[in-house]
Amino acid sequence: MKTADIRRTFLDFYVRNGHSEVPSAPLVHPDPTLLFVNAGMVPFKPFFTGEETAPWERATSSQKCVRTLDIEEVGKTTRHGTFFQMLGNFSFGDYFKEQAIRFAHELITTGQDEGGLGFDPADIWVTVLGPGHHPDFPDGDTEAIRYWQQVGVPTERIQGRGLEDNFWNMGVPGPGGPCSEIYIDRGPEYGVDGGPAADEDRFLEIWNLVFMSEELSAVRSKADFDIAHPLPRKNIDTGMGLERVAYLLQGVDNMYEIDEIFPVLDAAADLAGKNYGDNHDDDVQLRVVADHVRSSLMLLTDGVRPGNEAREYVLRRLLRRAVRAMRLLGVSQPVLPTLLPISKELMGASWPEVLENWESTSAAAYAEEEAFARTLAAGTQILNTEAAKVKASGADTIAGGPAFQLHDTYGFPIDLTLEMAAEQGLKVDTAAFRSLMTEQRDRAKADARAKKGLTTSTEAYRLLRADGESFFTGYSELAEETSIRGLIRDGAVVEVARPGETVEVVLAETPFYPESGGQDSDAGVLRIGGVDQKVIDVQRPVPGLIVHKIVVEGIELHAGQRVAALVDSHYRRGACMAHTATHVIHAALRETLGEGATQAGSYNRPGYLRFDFRSNQALSHDLREHIEGRSAEAIGDDFAVTATEMGLDDAKALGAMAMFGEKYGERVRMVELDGAWSRELCGGTHVAHTSQIGLLTLTGESSVGAGVRRVEALVGRDAFDRLAAERSLVMTLSDTLKVQPDQLTDRVQRMVTQLRDAEKQIAALQAEKNRAGIGSYVESAHDMWGVAFIAQQTEVAAGDLRTLAQEVRDRLGDRPGVVALIGGTQAKPTLVVAVNAGARERGLEAGKLVGIGAAELGGKGGGKPDLAQGGGTDAAKAPEALKAIEYAVGHVLQS
The missing domain is CATH 3.30.930.10 (Bira Bifunctional Protein; Domain 2)
Known part of the structure; x- marks a missing residue:
């Protein structure tokens, strides 16, 4: 069955x-x-x-x-x-x-x-x-x-x-x-x-x-x-x-052998030239691949994209563990383009959304595999450098700090670090690594709590929610006479809140919009007993309950007190402008880029918005101008903005777009701009007509993850201020360069060309000067057990140091030689080590030597056996760095 x-x-x-x-x-x-x-x-x-x-x-x-x-x-x-x-x-x-x-x-x-x-x-x-x-x-x-x-x-x-x-x-x-x-x-x-x-x-x-x-x-x-x-x-x-x-x-x-999983495992075995069941270690890796490919497919289908935080990091880890498992099985070429389509066909029988979202999910997965290939190369180099440093010191354990950096910065799973260290006969201080991981998690939790100041348990919210729903009246009202239903302090329901205490206030009804659907929460005050309590934040921690965070001023608060809940009308108007502008940009993107440019997240507050959407390509300058222009047209056309409550299925039948990560009940609120041009399920607040947005200007476009792009924009007065500042800048440059504004681009381009030509001439003169001094470097070589060793600190710039080291090495001819040069600046010294074939035959490798020297400079480095580069933070340590390399050369030659 x-x-x-x-x-x-x-x-x-x-x-x-x-x-x-x-x-x-x-x-x-x-x-x-x-x-x-x-x-x-x-x-x-x-x-x-x-x-x-x-x-x-x-x-x-x-x-x-x-x-x-x-x-x-x-x-x-x-x-x-x-x-x-x-x-x-x-x-x-x-x-x-x-x-x-x-x-x-x-x-x-x-x-x-x-x-x-x-x-x-x-x-x-x-x-x-x-x-x-x-x-x-x-x-x-x-x-x-x-x-x-x-x-x-x-x-x-x-x-x-x-x-x-x-x-x-x-x-x-x-x-x-x-x-x-x-x-x-x-x-x-x-x-x-x-x-x-x-x-x-x-x-x-x-x-x-x-x-x-x-x-x-x-x-x-x-x-x-x-x-x-x-x-x-x-x-x-x-x-x-x-x-x-x-x-x-x-x-x-077992589950790995059922019809929805085993074909992926079998295909992975074919790619690796293995037979499932022949070898326990191989079987473990094949099961990892089969599980993680399917899990990644389903997460991608539901809108998650690889990244470095929370859900996104889990997906990244699953994809990278699958690719790494295939590497351990001997497969170095891309594997997801072979395996993921198999899982798609298997899971599509039960979950049609897998087939519907295939284009964007597969593109994100393949991009992540390509990124991990680059990560493996960079991380391997760093790990090899650290391993060389440990070996040179006579130790056998890589510290927890470097292992954590590989994990945190480069996405290296700790098991990968352990495996690669073991291949070099080394251990890893896993206890220190786990301690650093715990510290990071604790910091992240503390930061998250601090940002919102909400309790970590929902029990207090659940108790107050059981007494009834918080009714939101803010679609039609900005002021509400109501009463306090409950107070929460430090995660517990309390009877009284005193001056100076930070509490969350639950009202019987409220006009304050709680942060949700990408829209920031309202600003305003709760007027209680004639004293205004500034509302810091408004959240909906559990469905049906709205809480207002305040720091109590002047009086004691208790349940039952009458309250005048007053939303800042200027702030709300700005929020409405930004939120409607978000819908405008979404519609313009889909109209321009196609139906695949769906939402992947958003945030808006008065004057500002950002919008994340599915796309594997950056927006060109022309596309950005077109989207900005189309948005301006929609604003100028004064489209009516309407909100209608209806059944979820009815809204979907009309083509309403759902907000990323939002949960919907059977009844939903559909917001329309000019009818079918923009239909989205949205609980946010909006202007009545698009013309009320005023100005809109795109300020940035960037990547925020594999297959996800972000546009940012300013609206209303903020957009005007931005354009005014840019106009002032243009006028200042025009006056300085003595040209009209429409001639400014040509003038700046000519200046850039002239500057580049001058830089090339300077570089050529510097290179000629460096070549003229090569003989003195060669003459400075001293013999170390048959190997010419050249070690000098120079004033050569970092960009020219690599070429100089190679030319000095080449001037040695057939004579075995090692060249170690330190240049750059006092604050950022650069080290280059070049080793010729004769010296490499004696066991000397540039990559290992540069790591030893860079460590003395307060940095790190790595590279190939013939040429490697590193750097540091303290040029005063250059003599010690060159001595450490000399010592390492002598150690190899005498062993």
């Missing part, structure tokens, strides 16, 4: 049984605690916690998931993978434990020709919460045992287990409850008998049924928590691992 057929069988079964089929959410999820969706229930979490009301009583889904905590274990075992698909059925206060068990048993035991999965009932084992593990469940889950017995599972194949295995919670206060796991007996060839409690390799878990029945008041660990009270509405949340079911039904040993 193919994986896609298993998926369809599961969904069809539950649809026949009254469930609504819910499409998979994108892997990129707005939950601030998650990089990616990592479980099937994540998109339903607000319904389980009570933050939102579920639009269905019963639902079923096949959810795309990514987990990266065990990325280092991928391939080493056959149990770990990064991308996987979770099948699930959900009940929101409808059916509960008995019906969930009956559904599950019916689906897995019904024959495949009758719409089931066709497992043998004799192979089914189940686990439930056993007795004695929690005071609220002294007898365990006796109900689940009874219902399993009623559907025909013998008592001896129902095992009671502890809270770690059979009680589910979210890790924080909130809903939880016992769960029941379904296992399949794979047979004695996979392990010992005795059920899941005896061997979880032989007895493989395929499905977990969670009976969400309790509200937890405290969660200290998976097995240590307090129960506050039963939930008013009991829920069902189940998760079936599609890949596990697939390899059981396809008769293969």
Whole structure:
């Protein structure tokens, strides 16, 4: 049974049984605690916690998931993978434990020709919460045992287990409850008998049924928590691992051998000239490739692009680990153009968006492989230099600092550094490396918290959200008489906030726009008791709740106080102008570059906007002028800007564009500019007509990642000020050069040409001077065990030093020789080492020698055995650097 057929069988079964089929959410999820969706229930979490009301009583889904905590274990075992698909059925206060068990048993035991999965009932084992593990469940889950017995599972194949295995919670206060796991007996060839409690390799878990029945008041660990009270509405949340079911039904040993993964592994083996199963180490690398290629494809499809932060870095790491694994298998040419299309065809059967987005996703992947090839070259050179320095010092361990730099700056995975160091007989201080990684993560978390000042836990927000929604009135109002519903300080709900304290204020309703959809939050004040409290930031930390960050001034605040919420109208007007201008630029880009120029992120605030879009090519000057001109036309045409609420499917049918990374409900807000010219799903604020934007001028265009470009623009008064400043600059230059403004370009070009000609003449004279002095360099050579050694500090510029060293080396003829010259400037000295063939035959290499000398200069260097270059920060250390090279030459010649 193919994986896609298993998926369809599961969904069809539950649809026949009254469930609504819910499409998979994108892997990129707005939950601030998650990089990616990592479980099937994540998109339903607000319904389980009570933050939102579920639009269905019963639902079923096949959810795309990514987990990266065990990325280092991928391939080493056959149990770990990064991308996987979770099948699930959900009940929101409808059916509960008995019906969930009956559904599950019916689906897995019904024959495949009758719409089931066709497992043998004799192979089914189940686990439930056993007795004695929690005071609220002294007898365990006796109900689940009874219902399993009623559907025909013998008592001896129902095992009671502890809270770690059979009680589910979210890790924080909130809903939880016992769960029941379904296992399949794979047979004695996979392990010992005795059920899941005896061997979880032989007895493989395929499905977990969670009976969400309790509200937890405290969660200290998976097995240590307090129960506050039963939930008013009991829920069902189940998760079936599609890949596990697939390899059981396809008769293969593990997920890497199923129909959606193995063809990629097989193709990788062909590229490497390997046979899967012949060699354990090779098999590990082939599994890494198969998993990471598929995972990367799915992340790329959902809009993630390689980069150096958060989600983008995870994708970059997956792609680079796949390429590196192929390098370890002996394949140095590009591999993704061969492997990624295979995964596309396999995954496209279940996920049509893979086919629809192929052009942009493949281009981004291939560009990343090319970039990594350059990284490998640069990083290898740096690592070799560091290794030479370590060896020269007599040590055997590369410090954590250089290893961290390779990882942080050059994208070198630590396992790559370990492997390459081992090839040279060296170790790496991994403890110091991990310490530096931890420090970096802690700094990043602290920075993120400092930027927004929000609590790191959502528990306080969830408690206030349970009391009701924060109503946003800002589409029509800029002032609102309302009241304080709650105060949050340091992550906890508080009764009172005193002067000087930084708190987050929740109002019953608010005209303040919270930062979202690329639009910055509103500015203004909360007038409380006659005292104005400046609003620093406005956020929506959980759906339906808006919080206003302030530093309390003058009075104490408490829940229930009356508030006049006053948005700064000038600031809001600027925000509306910038946000509508963002839509104008998006439409102009798509009109000019084609439908593939879709949004990849945006940010706008009064006077300024930036917009990221999919493209592999930089915008030429002419294209930039055209897009700016088209935007000006749209502004001048005074297009009406309208916002309409409608169903999500209706908006998509009209061609509305979705914002990158945003989550949408069944009802959405569609913003139109001149009808079909620009239709986007958007919750932001806008001007009423495009003419109200005023001026718009593009100020920059750049790359922000593989396959993603960024344009920046100013609008309104900021655009006018920019143009006025440029006009003033033109007039100043015109007066200085004594030409009219329209003649300025020609005049500057002539000056540049003259300057370049003068620089060439100076360089030629300097080169001639250097050549004239070559004889004195050669005469300065002294013999070291048959090798001519030349070492001097000169006043030659860095750009000429390399050529001079080569010419001095060549003047030595057949005589073995080493030339080491230091030039450049006092603040930035440059070192070049040139070694001829005779000296290289004696074991001397320029790349190793330059690294030793550059280290004395306070820098680093590297290169080839015949010619290498380095630099530093302290020219005063030049004598020590040349002495260190001389010592290293003597050490090699005497050994």
